[in-house]
Amino acid sequence: MSGRSTQHDTFTIERRFPAAPERVFRAFADLDTKKKWFGCVPDWEVAEHTLDFRIGGREVVRVGPRGGTEHRNDTVYHDIVPNERIVWSYTMRLGDKPISVSLSTVELHGEGTGTRLLFTEQGVYLDGHDGTGERQRGTEDLLTNLERALS
Amino acid sequence: MLNNTRPLDLVFQALSDPTRRVMVERLSRGPISVSDLARPLPMSLPAVMQHLQVLEASGLVRSEKTGRVRVCRIDAKALESAEDWFAGRRASWEQRFDRLGELLAGDDDTPPRARRKT
Numbered sequence: 001m002s003g004r005s006t007q008h009d010t011f012t013i014e015r016r017f018p019a020a021p022e023r024v025f026r027a028f029a030d031l032d033t034k035k036k037w038f039g040c041v042p043d044w045e046v047a048e049h050t051l052d053f054r055i056g057g058r059e060v061v062r063v064g065p066r067g068g069t070e071h072r073n074d075t076v077y078h079d080i081v082p083n084e085r086i087v088w089s090y091t092m093r094l095g096d097k098p099i100s101v102s103l104s105t106v107e108l109h110g111e112g113t114g115t116r117l118l119f120t121e122q123g124v125y126l127d128g129h130d131g132t133g134e135r136q137r138g139t140e141d142l143l144t145n146l147e148r149a150l151s
Numbered sequence: 152m153l154n155n156t157r158p159l160d161l162v163f164q165a166l167s168d169p170t171r172r173v174m175v176e177r178l179s180r181g182p183i184s185v186s187d188l189a190r191p192l193p194m195s196l197p198a199v200m201q202h203l204q205v206l207e208a209s210g211l212v213r214s215e216k217t218g219r220v221r222v223c224r225i226d227a228k229a230l231e232s233a234e235d236w237f238a239g240r241r242a243s244w245e246q247r248f249d250r251l252g253e254l255l256a257g258d259d260d261t262p263p264r265a266r267r268k269t
Contacts, residue, residue: 011241015248019255026260027251033260037250102240119248121240 007125015117021083021108024115028086028106029053039063044071055080059088069095084108100125162233165209170194171202175225178212182224185214 017024027033031051038061039046047062047070059075072093079087086106092099102123109116165171174188189199203223206212210229214221254260 009240013241013244013248015252017252017255023255023260024251027254030260033254036260037247037254100240117248119244121244123240 003127005127008123009125010120010122012121013117013119015119016111017115017117018113019115020113021110021115024108024117025083025086029080029082053077053080059090098126159232161209162211162229165205165211166233168202168205171206174199174202174206175211175230178223178225179230182222185221185223188223 027037031049031053034051035046035049038049044063044065047064049059049061051057051059053059055077057077059073059077061073061075062070063073064070070093073090074093075088075090077086077088079085085108087104089101089103091101100123102121105118105120107118107120109118166175170192173192177183177188177191185199185203186196188203189196192199203212203214207214210226212223213226214223216222
């Protein structure tokens with residue numbers, strides 16, 4: 001297992017959606033809608049997903065493979081401009097171990113009848129992500145993910 | 152997160168083939184000779200060698216000759232870089248936005264209603 005390390009990263013993702021900014025915004029603001037797209041891995045169990053979507057409000061997502069280590073995502077919303085912008089920060093934990101702390105910004109721009117979404121994330125990743133040292137399980141997860149990504 | 156994406160392209164390309172994924176799965180359990188690696192595969196040894204070349208070019212697998220036997224092993228670093236990509240936030244968000252796009256392309260998202268408090 002590796003020792004202490006910190007890795008900083010910034011990335012952006014740009015997407016265009018065939019829906020007005022109001023609908024895209026609602027996919028972040030409404031818990032029932034968000035549950036339909038936010039989950040990480042299809043087979044994982046969701047132990048908790050709560051959302052208090054307002055400035056200063058919090059969101060908690062606890063998920064994990066059946067009988068496996070829990071992945072916990074704690075979010076605080078810092079800025080919300082309806083249909084235009086959302087800024088939040090979140091911590092990811094694997095079991096009780098923090099593995100990353102990130103600042104995320106979503107900007108929505110109406111384009112014709114659709115929306116251009118710009119997502120920016122700045123983060124620090126702690127001690128490598130793989131605290132378990134289970135290399136083989138990691139490989140199997142990787143191959144499973146890959147099959148999904150390619151299917 | 153990734154300073155060097157080109158080797159990762161080769162890794163994903165190498166893993167895009169089901170036979171090579173079977174080989175990687177087998178190798179992830181430990182080093183093995185080429186002939187043992189080839190035995191369960193429904194193809195000729197030269198065909199296996201070709202797949203092995205792709206895996207070696209990607210950096211995922213290394214092989215060395217000991218006497219008359221060529222032994223293959225996983226190079227954990229290349230695999231880790233692919234794992235990091237999947238474990239990384241970008242992959243998670245790309246996948247999420249894929250699903251969001253599918254959701255928004257249909258009419259399956261919930262109609263407007265009073266915001267819930269939790």
